[in-house]
Amino acid sequence: KAGVTQTPRYLIKTRGQQVTLSCSPISGHRSVSWYQQTPGQGLQFLFEYFSETQRNKGNFPGRFSGRQFSNSRSEMNVSTLELGDSALYLCASSLISRGETQYFGPGTRLLVL
Amino acid sequence: DQQVKQNSPSLSVQEGRISILNCDYTNSMFDYFLWYKKYPAEGPTFLISISSIKDKNEDGRFTVFLNKSAKHLSLHIVPSQPGDSAVYFCAASAQGGSEKLVFGKGTKLTVNP
Numbered sequence: 126k127a128g129v130t131q132t133p134r135y136l137i138k139t140r141g142q143q144v145t146l147s148c149s150p151i152s153g154h155r156s157v158s159w160y161q162q163t164p165g166q167g168l169q170f171l172f173e174y175f176s177e178t179q180r181n182k183g184n185f186p187g188r189f190s191g192r193q194f195s196n197s198r199s200e201m202n203v204s205t206l207e208l209g210d211s212a213l214y215l216c217a218s219s220l221i222s223r224g225e226t227q228y229f230g231p232g233t234r235l236l237v238l
Numbered sequence: 239d240q241q242v243k244q245n246s247p248s249l250s251v252q253e254g255r256i257s258i259l260n261c262d263y264t265n266s267m268f269d270y271f272l273w274y275k276k277y278p279a280e281g282p283t284f285l286i287s288i289s290s291i292k293d294k295n296e297d298g299r300f301t302v303f304l305n306k307s308a309k310h311l312s313l314h315i316v317p318s319q320p321g322d323s324a325v326y327f328c329a330a331s332a333q334g335g336s337e338k339l340v341f342g343k344g345t346k347l348t349v350n351p
Contacts, residue, residue: 129281158338165247167343168282168327181338215281226272227339229281 127152129218129230137236143204146233150197150218156180157199158227159191162213171214174199175221203235211237241265242330244342252350257315259345261328264309268330272339273302273313276325285326286313318349 130149138144150157159171170183174193191201197218203210213234217227243262251257259273269290274282288295288302288311295302301314315322328342 131281160341165343168329168341170338170340173338217281226284226287228284229274231279231281234279 129216129228131214131216131230131233133233134231135234135236137238138206139238140206140208142206143202144206144235146201146203146214146216146235148199148201148216148218148230150199150216151228154218154220154228155197156219156221157193157197158217158219159199159201160215160217161185162215162232163211168215171201206237208237211235240343241268242328242340242342244326244328244345246345247343248346248348250348250350251318253320254317257313257318257322257347257349259313259315259326259328259347261311261313261342262309263311263330265330265332265340266309267332268340270331271302271304271311272329273300274327274329274341275322276327276344282327315347318347320349320351323347323349 132147156175158173160168172182173180177193188204193199213232215232217229219227241264272287273285275285276282286297286300286302288304293304304311325344325346327344329339331339
């Protein structure tokens with residue numbers, strides 16, 4: 126069974142631009158969660174989608190948004206990029222529940238200049 | 239308020255010896271705990287989990303111990319191998335996994351040959 130895939134793997138943007146990241150969950154998994162990882166901050170929860178609906182949202186500004194499609198694939202968008210948005214963005218999928226074992230993709234490394 | 243704490247940012251051990259990684263939590267509603275391992279430039283990989291109805295779970299060289307009264311869990315790796323060198327994240331969720339995972343900030347383990 127294929128794992129979680131994320132595209133692109135690396136991205137360089139400039140301040141003020143916007144970016145869209147994509148995540149394809151493991152086949153059959155319906156819950157997709159997004160995390161931001163920065164040095165010293167661990168994994169910060171962004172949001173979770175299930176059946177095309179956002180079920181939970183972390184403490185991030187409205188510039189961060191996402192959506193999920195009927196095939197469970199998910200996208201995350203960040204508008205008006207800031208330097209502090211430079212991070213590794215991780216997507217994780219699980220069968221149904223956000224709290225059960227999640228399987229992570231390799232991440233998208235975003236650098237904002 | 240950090241609900242899951244990994245107070246040691248780093249740990250160094252000799253190959254063949256035991257590695258003990260610690261994690262404390264504050265939310266008494268947490269009832270499902272996981273450990274993830276993360277190599278640089280990769281997404282976290284699920285390692286081992288434990289439910290609050292147990293106090294120990296073993297999988298090969300990896301054992302997780304849960305002390306509910308102390309709100310403390312630990313991951314033991316015996317014997318440690320150089321390939322175990324990675325960042326280890328502790329995570330917890332409540333209500334049998336229906337609530338989102340909360341991650342600690344991670345402990346970087348270095349196993350020296």
